[in-house]
Amino acid sequence: MSDPLERFRAVFFDESAEAIDAIERNLLDVDDASTMDAETINDIFRSAHSLKGGSATFGMGSLTEFTHVMETLLDKVRSGQLRISQEILDCLFSSLDVLRNLVAHYQFDDAINQAGMQRVKTELEHLLAPPSSGQMVAANSPETSDVPAGPAGSEWLIEFAPDPGIMMTGNDPLRYIDELAELGDISVTCKTSAIPDFEQLDPTHIYCLWQISLKSENSVSEEDLKDVFMWIEDEAEFQFTPINNPEDVASPAPVIPEPVIPPSEEPSPPVSATEQELAQPENPQPQDASVPVKSKAKRAAQSIRVDLEKIDSLINLLGELVITQSMLSIYGDEEKYPQFERLSEGLSQLERHTRDLQEGVMRIRMLPIDFCFSRFPRMVRDLSKQLDKSIAVQIIGENTEVDKTVIEELNDPLVHLVRNSVDHGLEDRSTRLAKGKPETGTVTLKAFHQVGNIIIEIADDGAGLNTERIKAKAIEKGVIKANANLTEQAIHELIFAPGFSTAEAVTDLSGRGVGMDVVKRNIRALGGTIDVRSIADEGTTFTIRLPLTLAILDGQLLKVGQETYIIPMLSIIESIQLKPEDINKVGNRDVSFKWRGNFIPILNLAALFGCQVDHQQLVETGLVVVVESDGKQCGILVSELNNHQQVVVKSLEANYAKVQGLSGATILGDGSVALIIDVGAIISRVRMH
Amino acid sequence: MKKILTVDDSASMRAMVAFTLKAQGFDVTEAVNGQEGLDKAMGDNFDLVISDVNMPIMDGIQFISALRKADNYRFTPILMLTTESGLEKKQEGKAAGATGWIVKPFDPQKLVAVVNKVLK
């Protein structure tokens, strides 16, 4: 200890032990991710920060690297860019073990648990990655070159040689270079060899040409580059050369000694740490340097990050393509244009491809709810082990597609509801057997689309809500008056009341979750509702109903008069062509027609919605869309059938009001608004008549 | 404060441009045609000029080429407001010395973005 640095090292080890303890204390105090206050996060951040600073001073590279990732995550939480969630808490807990191990490594020469550290680090990075854009990478790059960068984007070499007189139109070449910089990182070389001698120099002329190399995380097309220079395309010479990123070629996925995790699965929760470590020994540890390459390769296979705006503009463009395609499709009518047989073949192929393309692009925004559901079997298994219960997970409708934003927001509420079912809902083995129920309880997660909504159910076959206990608790907490006379359902709904928590003793499991009132608030923030249905000893079902605000619907575009409406494809059985005499009249009204052997009613949409249309012409056109809802069919007279396409459903209530017979609106490829028909609602009107 | 001159014969279009840009902290002067625009431009020093193309008395093309000839407007950005179909006008305008164009009808936010870019 003669070396003064050595003395400071000793102090640092004391400090770091304190800092780690402080982080742990703070984490343990947080029993509810959603109520974690800024002060606590700041404290944790400070501790991580001082660990990082100290370890960097003493050259403890691994500790610096690890705390840096932690600190980056905490900073995002602190600044509100990331919402604190259960996963983040869990991951911070697992970080503690890594920190202790690393400190022990530097202090006592203990071996670093590389696998454990890498797993937690990857998890931290994973939590960090989704909402951040290039910003995080930029912030990291100076000190931690081994933090994996995002997937490779585009690289271009641009030569930009403006005409000497370009400034005479008020254009400044540097402005365009600035604009290029918005597409990615640029480095600029200015060639000045053309600058003449001073006597010949005209100060209003530009004699330079620029070579700009552009490197972007996102993909940048030549069109994007041309767009930047659109105003001066005739006032300068350009050359755009794409550059192959050597990294792309040189970094095929290395052989990974660890078991490959299926792409959809979340990083393993902390409970599994021991399992993974046990599985390790027979494989040689990957060296430090190879590790980031591995995680990069893995992440690249899972996803690339694309600006949502880019997808939306792609969707709009495709909308236009679809319209063009449908304009062309009239020439595909072989009866009318027999001479165009080959053309018509091509057109029908074009139609198919356009539709597939559009579907594919729309899907980019959508993710199967499996992204959210898939974590639960693992979570429930771990929880049931801890609680010594036997629980099976059943997942139905995992392919139901939901907008990305919804999935992100749904995560926390679902985690809480599932924890709740496992912890409070399902009984232990002996209780179940005593009740004559199967020993294994079941948690069912189910998702499906229902006209106008996405429904998600979380059900268990457990004990059901304890009505008496809830009532007693609500009275105790002052949520209701002691003499309140409530139905059983009303009592069940009290669990959503602010300040109400059903757990009698805060168990280890639900202790750190969010309250039911927070779940309800989160769902409501998405414009949805949550209901509970519970029957004693049969179980509890939570039903989350989310509006289609963000959802996408496969719709048939049609015209009534000049107005465009959309009918969900799901409601359409077929479209048929009738002759006027096929339509049965009562007096002046068209009432029904015969379809597949039965008479089904005609629905006069034009009259129902007050569309301006020549009714006689509508009957002569005889175009009928047969729709169905709740087992009832009817035929809708339309003037014109257009293409069908997937549309993004928007709510009418956001700025207007609910409209009878409509489930929402959408924006078409040309930017106009089209209304979406709620077939169930209009059919029920027909029945009333 | 950057000074912008907007020249348009439609009062609404003028009001829209002026309202949008004033809200961003620009000093906006309005003129109803090329002639008035030219008069106002000469008596002042604008950082940016936004002009409609089709106007009575003096149209946008004449206005731009006249303005470009003035000493203090040799390098000033001048933007045209054109309709999508007016491709020929765009080229005429560019030949007259326009810096670039904004397609009508435009989104107010887009206008602000373009103006900020040009004045950066």
Add this chain to the structure above:
Amino acid sequence: MTAIEATDVKELEDLDEQDVPKAEWLSFKLAGLDYAVDILRVQEIRVWQASTRIPYSPAYVNGLINLRGAIVPIVDLRLRLGLDYRDYDAETVTLIMDVVLNEGNKTIGIVVDAISEVIQTDTDNAQLSADFDLTIDQAYVSGIADDGEKMVILLNVDTLLDLDI
């Protein structure tokens, strides 16, 4: 000129209340009269664009437009105020307004004949509207401003656009 003098006198009287902030209002024409709305509520001014008719909507609801991906209803202000309908022309504009309602904030457009100017007024200047017979619903009016020579009716955006649908 007399009107300007009157304003000057007014300002002299108000000297000891100089810290009263003046509100800015965006005035516009509607059937020959001048109206104005609180400028802080104006999101943007747009040229009139075709909208999609909504079934069962009141006559004053012109339809829906796409405002950068949001579905926004457009109200014909003439009809909303019970004035005569007029065809739209090159001067017709749509003001996109922020409306504060019990059920939350909404974005609603109003169609007016033409934009006039930005005027300044304060509570003293805004006389009580009950003194005038305005032929429009008093609930929509928050005051009358004296803008030089003409009178400007100040509209209350939140009651005006609390659409009874």
